[in-house]
Structure formats: C-alpha cells, structure tokens
Amino acid sequence: STQYRLKLLSVDMMTLLLLLLFLCEAQSWVASKPNFVLLMADDLGIGDPGCYGNKTLRTPNIDRLARGGVKLTQHLAASPLCTPSRAAFMTGRYPVRSGMASQSQVGVFLFSASSGGLPPSEITFAKLLKDQGYSTALIGKWHLGISCHDPGDFCHHPTSHGFDYFHGLPLTNMRDCKLGEGSVFTAAFRLLVLLPMQLIAVALLTLVVLKWLGLFRAPPCAFLFLFLLATLLLGLLLGFLHYFRPLNCFLMRNRDITQQPMSYDNLTQRLTADAAHFLRRNAETPFLLVLSFLHMHTALFSSKDFAGKSQHGSYGDAAEEMDWSVGGKANNWEGGIRVPGIVRWPGVIQAGLEIDEPTSNMDIFPTVAKLMGSPLPQDRVIDGRDLMPLLRVRTRRSGHEFLFHYCNSYLNAVRWHPPN
Template structure:
C-alpha cells in the first residue's frame, strides 16, 4: 500500500514536465479560535461538520497537531514563515500579545520569507482571503510595509487586523473594562499631579513658568481627548474590509460576510483553474464577535457559536465543490486547521458561551496546556495521501511551510533556521516518526514548556517551567482577565518543572514526580539540554510588540474618508 504513494510522490516532486502534478494547487484553510473538540472527525457528536469531516475521511487526520503559539498573531507568523515567532520578533515581552490597532507600526518584518513569497517566485498565483492580523504600515498610512501584498500574496480580500466584540454594536467590548479601570485612574493621577505642580509653583516651592504649566495642561487634555476619541470610535477606525490596498468597507458590515469571503475564494479558484495557485482562506470566524447569515441562525445545538461553526463548515463544502467543478481536486492539496485552541473566556453579556470546545484537553487560547495549542490538522490530496488515515506523531503548523514550498519546487531558505519539517514522508507512510524530537512552547516571548518525543519510546514528555494562574481558582481558564497572561503575578513558576507523559495523560491531570517516574531527573536533564541548544540558536531581533510598535499612531490610520466622517465608506460589491 505504501509503494505506490511513495513512487508517485518521488515522481511528482521531480518531474518538472508535468507541472499540474509537480506543482499541485494548494488550498490552506485556517479557522480562528476553533476548538479541536468542535469537529465531528475529532469526536464531536452535537455539531454538524460534514464537509470538514469529509477531509478526514478522504485524507489524513493529524491527532497531535500543534500551533506554534496559543495566540492569533504569533501563531499566524509562525505558520507563514515556518519559524518560531520569537525568531522574527513576533512574540511579545509585554502583556499584550497580539496587534489590536490598525494604526500601529508593528508587524511581520519585511525580511521574513513567507511560503507565499517563495511560491509566487515559482509562478503560483497567490491569494489571502479573510483575516491577516500581521500588521499594515510602518511609517505612513499607505506604505503597506506589513501588508499581505508585500509578503507574497498577489491578491488580498479581507480584514487586516481582527474581528473583536468592539467591531459589532451590541456585542460588548474588549476595551470596556480597561476604559473603566484606567481612564478614571489616569485622569485622577494626571489631574492630581498637575494641580500639585501648580500649587507648588504658586506657593514658591517650585519654579515653573506659566508657559510650561499651560503646555502641560493642554498636552494632557489633548492626549486624553485623543484616547477617548479613539476608543469611542474604534469600530470606524479599526474594523474595515480591504481589497488589495483599498479599503472597500469601513466599518465592515457583518451581513453575509462569510458568503462574501466564500464567493471571493470560489472566484479565485475559477480564475486560476489552468495554472498553479495558492489560496489561504483565513476565516475571521469563530472568533468573537460572532456572526452568521440568516440561513444558519438558530440552526445548531450550541447557540450562536455552534451556528458559526456550521456556517464555516458550509463554506468549506463550497470550496471543495468548486475544486470538483473545475476538475482540480486530484491536483490540489487541501489543509485545514485552527490558529490555536478555543477561547474559553468568551462569554456573552447574557451568559451565552461564545467560545468553543477543546475536548478532553485542559485550558484554551493563550495557554500552552494542550487545549490552547492542540489544533485540528487535516490533509487531503487524492491519489497521493491515502484516505482515512490517522497520524499520532507530534506535528506543527510550522510544517506547512517546508511541505508546500518543496512541492512547489522552491528551495528552502539557507540563510535562516526553518523550524518546520516536511510532512509528506509522514503523510505517505514513508516515515513512521516525526522529525520533531522537541517542540518548544512559548507564552508570548517566554519559553513556557517543552515537548520531547524520544526516538526509542512511545512516551511524549511535556515539561512546564511555569503555568498560568486560572481565575477564578479551580476553573479551566482566566475568565477574570479575558486571556491568561505570561509573567508576573499571573503565573506560577515550577522548580523542578511540572512533568507530564502525554501518551498516558493527554488531559495533563497528574504531574509526575521522582516517586512516580523513575527517570524523572534524567528526562528533565535532556529537556534542559535541548532548551540550552535552542536558546543558542536564537538571535536578537527588533521586537514588533515594543511599546512604540503597538501604540495607536494617528498618522498611520488607514481611512477611506475624512476623520470628520468617522472613516466611513461602503464600496464593497
């Protein structure tokens, strides 16, 4: 059974004469915040996902597929580059681990090489439809240094930042608690400081010119006014839809948004049915704010979240049908995943669960417990990947980079470390063990845990150097702070590290001790040596999440009209 796929793969990747085989079409589907337990092919019995499940029946299911980070921005950077986010500066040293503002200067550095850029050089037509979340501009509102079109995509139709509650009226606010907490406090502290300064001046204890006092009051008022303006107009400033470099809807309309992304993807497939193409379909769903079209509203057993999952599945079915319609299925590798685990903290104002289900796995988005990083991984390629197979070896979303770049006939970059490994040997049964002996799990820029799969053992060891403090205590997430944080009082350090054997305890319920594991210290010693080697491979790069890179900068604000009109336009057709 292995011989034919092996011969086919070797022939398909070396025979340049038959371009339709040696350069297969690539369709990559990434869902935002989807839990591994939300899909029928991973054990869900209450949500209907027949189209996604068909990918598993007709291809390979990766049961231990790992996101390189438990948050959107760093995970997507790793996916596109095949490298740990810390290597490109896409890992934060601060509390904020994702880009929140369209008018900030951080983003995927221009020096980074994405799979889209390499495949574009091999003659592929490339498109990103949906969510980007890796920055837009550097120095002006139209330099587009971080834009998808500057990273190898020929075509972009989607949202450059993120779909959050503040983008949809009536769905609450991610910033509301911060505004209530910090704005009054800031006003109080600033006001007290300025009044104290004025009093000290007038009683003669401190000499300050009237001009300095006046400027201080004026600048403080302007700064606070600017902040208030931004937060109360966030939807107009941050929630917009782009086609290539143009804003076509600001703010975007949620009406039939999933259908619009689906139709754009189908049109791209049709336009490129006679030449190799790469399509990255990056759904903003099922991240909040949740939305569904009328056809799916109220149809699932799990409220708005379940409706959104089932509409996403419908969209996947539309893409697969388009590949069949244009006779492309056997020439197309389809990959399906999520950028990280389900967001357990997402609860609506009326108490409805707006986050997904991570199955048996502990924790969720923003944590490196298995629920935060173990994601769906489905690969279908008829005639090359056998149907209905399961691969239980550790794999990573970084593996897509070398896999599809090699299939496209492009050499891997030699001037940088690529952390992913080609999946084809595993997918075809040529290799029985993953090349990932170690996987390093980062919480922002902090090394949080390490996974070790020894070559001579079925055990998969996982050591935690620190763990998040769930809040409230005893829960499965950090409900009080929307996400779990990575440093300070939000975590507990462990010395010795917490150690689990995932092959026996995938739920991470029982940490091992020297009494329950005779090789306890030997295992930790090997892991520590791997950490030392990994750390030596890192180089210092500019951090894209520095304070200067994440702040909102008015001069970088993309806007399709004047500020007086609140950046409003509706030209999407």
C-alpha cells in the first residue's frame, strides 16, 4: 500500500526528528509540577523504529515506550532541515517568524563562526520552565547558533535560552567531523578548487605546446604566476581540511570547550551517562532534560558494542545504539517532514493509544506551558497547539486545520485538515 511504502522511505537525505516526551511526578512535588524529559533523534525516519513497522532494525526500548504511551502516526516536523526545525521545536513557532528560515540554499549553520542564531528575544519552553523554578539541561546537539557580535557573548548559546546546563555539540554532526566519511563541501571543492586547477593545467599545457611549436613565446612570469596560483588554491584546500575539524567539531560543557576536535569513541554512552547523572542530581526538584541525539545525522558512528551488529550497515548500527540510549532530508515530501512521535505519562495518558490526527513538533511548547500553568506569551503568535486534549482523549480532533511547510523561507506545501 502507499502508506506502507511511505514508512519504508530512505532517509539518507532527510532531517527527521524522533520526539519522545515523558512526564513524571517528582516525589517532593505535586502533580502540577511534572518533570519533562524530551528525547530528540536527528535523521531518524518514520519507518525506522520497530513500533512503526520496521521488522529488521532492533529498537526494543523505543518500542516499549510506544506500548506504554501514545504513538503519533501523523506527527510533522516544521521543517526538513535541522536548524529551522529545532527553532520551531524550541519556540512553538514557524521558523519564518523567528528569522530562522534561511533565504540561502544551505539553510543551516555549518561553521562555529556563522553569524546568526536563535534570537535572544525568542522565548523557549526552557525559559518558561526556568522561570517557574525548574532545573533545565540540554545534552547533545544544539545547532541554533553560539554568539552574536563577539565570540564570547554567547547570545545564541543554550545557556542564554533557558538551559542551566549544556553538554554537547553546539553545531551539527557533519561527515567532515569524522575522518573517512567524506565532506558536505564536495560540490564547493569541485567548483572552487578542482575546476580552477583544471583550467590552470590546461593553460600551462597550452603555453608549453605553443612554445614548443614556436607559435608563441610566453614570458617566464606567466608560468610562475600559474604555478603560484595553483599552489595557493591547493594550500587553501589543505588548510581548510586541516583546520575545519578542530574549529567546528568540538564538544562544550556550558560555555567551555571540553574536547576539540571531538572524539566519537563511546560518545553516545558519555552523553547518556551525563543525562542520567542530571536526573539523579535533580531527583528532588522539578526538572527539564532535553537529550538531543547526534544520531542519525551523518557522520554515522557507533561504539564497538554496536558496530557491525545490525542488518543495515553503519546506519542500522547507529540506530540500534541510539535505541540503547533510550533505555529524505531537505524536502517537503512526506518522508522529509513526517516523523516518529511518542508521548508517555504513566497513570495520566492511556497506554497503547494510537493517534492519527496531524500534530507538530511545535506543539511541545504550548503543551509544556499548559501543564505547568504558565500563560502563553501574548506579544507573539504561537503556532503550536496543546496536545493534552488529544492525548487524554478529551477530543478526537487535532487543533491544526492547516500546517504550512517551507523550503527555507519560501512556502512550499500546506497540509489541510478540513473541519468536516
């Protein structure tokens, strides 16, 4: 069937999100102060987890969460790219409203020195919770900018957007960060280095042939100029390749760099252990933990305990390691924006429920605000809708009649859910 084929779409070129929301009651707090644990996976397709129909990738922990909670079958990311989708997730707003939808072709931040990021004026659900006395942490990938005007102002950093604690990758996990995985800049290298080098080689060969035939006597400085130009291009390429990893692929704890360049050795285990430590440290206080996996974005990686163990190569190994930690990219086709979504709250939300109504990753912001009794900001549009009426079966209809999808800053598609 068409639905079955959609579930099996390849996600090599998709940025997808897996959102697992747990709400549990801290022993020393009343039910009006639930704790929040949000798990986000990067580039995980809706057809990858076993609970969404995959028969060969082993995701027993994610499947167990689905059995004990609610599975959203029409959960949609606000964008098929990392940066704008994460901005929408954090703020409950379309990325075009916050200026996080690029007008360029790239659409995401690639360098630590990139200008821009999530504006300080934006309100994240972490800010709302922090104002209510919650301990807040983001562990893993951020990808919403670092600084504004000065390398040390950290105006776009997670700690400036409501998170008391940050440990992870401030940018993104690119294949350039792992030796042997290739480069996202291959096309640029061909245009800016390989093509000029080929033209220089043709020019040199032409001058040599013309000189040999006696048709043209080029001055020695012409050969020297072309040689120096080729040397300069090659030097710039080698310099870029040498310095890119340490300058852009590093781990931070709060505002300090802790590993540069970062090592992939047991990286998932290290971040997961830190997340577990945060939960233990804040067991007696209300908390928010966002565990933002580097999986499944390239570069693909896994520890020796998972390498070569799946039936799907390095992608499957990474998926199964990501599942262990739980205990189409770039287009608006269904496989690029439709993502796995699981919500679990024992004793409050019915276990084993499946909801086919359209929901969005923007819905987390108003849902969190509602649960902690905080009013939504009145000075801006919030595009997300409170999920709790759907999750508690108080209504059988999504609050979204329309969901808009953009190709960067340009409207590309609309999902319409007619009232009748």
